[in-house]
Amino acid sequence: MADKGTKTARQIIVVALVLLAAYCVWLTHRDFHLTVSFLFVDVGQGKCNLVVAPNGRTILIDAGTHTYGQNDRVEAIAQKVISQFARIGVRKLDVISVTHPDKDHYNLLPILMKELQPSLLWLPLGEDADAEWQSVKAIAMNGRTQTIAARLGQRLWLDTKRGVFVEVLGPPNGVVPKVSEWSPNDASTVLKLSFGEVSVLFTGDIGGMGQRWLLSSGANLRATILDVPHHGSKHNLETFLRAVRPKVAVISAGRQNPFGHPYPSTVEALKRLGAIVWVTGEQGSLLIRTNGRNFSLIGL
Numbered sequence: 001m002a003d004k005g006t007k008t009a010r011q012i013i014v015v016a017l018v019l020l021a022a023y024c025v026w027l028t029h030r031d032f033h034l035t036v037s038f039l040f041v042d043v044g045q046g047k048c049n050l051v052v053a054p055n056g057r058t059i060l061i062d063a064g065t066h067t068y069g070q071n072d073r074v075e076a077i078a079q080k081v082i083s084q085f086a087r088i089g090v091r092k093l094d095v096i097s098v099t100h101p102d103k104d105h106y107n108l109l110p111i112l113m114k115e116l117q118p119s120l121l122w123l124p125l126g127e128d129a130d131a132e133w134q135s136v137k138a139i140a141m142n143g144r145t146q147t148i149a150a151r152l153g154q155r156l157w158l159d160t161k162r163g164v165f166v167e168v169l170g171p172p173n174g175v176v177p178k179v180s181e182w183s184p185n186d187a188s189t190v191l192k193l194s195f196g197e198v199s200v201l202f203t204g205d206i207g208g209m210g211q212r213w214l215l216s217s218g219a220n221l222r223a224t225i226l227d228v229p230h231h232g233s234k235h236n237l238e239t240f241l242r243a244v245r246p247k248v249a250v251i252s253a254g255r256q257n258p259f260g261h262p263y264p265s266t267v268e269a270l271k272r273l274g275a276i277v278w279v280t281g282e283q284g285s286l287l288i289r290t291n292g293r294n295f296s297l298i299g300l
């Protein structure tokens, strides 16, 4: 009888251990899928910011690099971007948003659109007659990529079940860059992504004009993470940075770039606000993972 009892007890323990292991696997799986990832790729002097929602849907905000006259840099950087995306399991894009038609924000697109087949290209308000920009749009229109213009107040849902969406906060509708006093940089599409208590503000290259307008627009600019405007240039207003009050400030700027980005006073202003400042050219690509409440920073 004692032997039989011991055997039964052992069987119960084995079953309990198997159930516990299965529960742990389920927890890991569940937590993994409840995570939003932000990848700020070190593309040299440019911007390339990826968002991956819990359901796997993706949006890429800008993808460009300064070539300094070396055209082979575009191919090399595009391959680096594709391999970093693959490292976090991304082999296809759903949406690409270009904040404004400057090469350091879009010149990786011909390769990325071919390799990662986005279904939607979100276009900026500003136009440019530049042949390279026109060819990016032509590639999209000739393929299966739908194009729409970003307009103030538009909301794009990435994951409705988990409440992950991106909203256009600027520029105001009707702005015609160059013709009006708005520069193409100031007319960059400004996007805010929200997931639970965590939010990210993507700002393209807005300067004083765009920042002042945002401050007066009444939009809630507070954000956990700030994609710092214009590669951390001197055109950042302290009042704007204070309104955002980020915990993490990411500056996409190339190492020893000739533009003096990031500007020391911009970095100091961010540090005074208590932000962790990450400069891609110095520290490399940054992956941020969040469950909507806490977040972790991982250097890639």
Ligand SMILES: [Zn+2]
Residues within 6 Å of the ligand: 046, 102, 104, 105, 204, 205, 230, 231
């Ligand atoms: Zn730029």
